[in-house]
Amino acid sequence: MNVRQFDSYEAMSRYAAFSVATQIRQKPDSVLGLATGSTPIGLYDGLAQLYQEGLISFRRVTTFNLDEYYGLPAEHPESYHAFMKRYLFSKVDIPAAQTHLMDGCAKDPAEECRRYDAAITAAGGLDLQVLGIGFDGHIGFNEPGDSFAVDCHLVQLDPSTLAANARFFGGDPAKVPASALTMGLRCIMGARHILLLCNGPEKHAILKQAIGGPVRPEVPASILQLHPNVDVLFF
């Protein structure tokens, strides 16, 4: 793992944007795994700016998002479909057909998960995966458990995740969808390069466990210690 500390969120985001931009310049048809939440907003702003400046194009890029709330339609303002449009897809030249998120309203979530895993495999796997880290050590919505969840799956969100995300739902954890569809750890670990961004000092304790503690399913991000090409960025 390469671990880098920055002075600020802005400096971390700038570095992350240059890393993703380098990937796209080296391989214009890159397959990117993308994240949502507060963490990557600065990274997406940076990418939009590099696109505006003519330094990168998303015309041949394909994206797969990590997760989506279960039960929220794509049109809901707090869906991750809406998030991605707002912060990245509407600002760059990526064709909509090359952006992939799970359908939060899929009638058969198991089937939707199989479809998603198969689509990522068919695309050749992920060249670069962007990750945030949850207060409970989740990556994507792979919550702490008794074993590592390998495949895309429907997950009950941890109470700490519901509390953390309540800010997007009027401050009420009861309004946050209780479950979500998430990419599993096999896909994430299969990415050829991983950028893990840690959003601030309040997450240092869980980051320390993830990168310096034992590898265990109670801290899902700890599995990244077994990956050969991870950049950990924090401030």
Ligand code: PGA
């Ligand atoms: P945040 O959370 O980006 O909203 O800080 C990241 C996560 O929970 O994965």
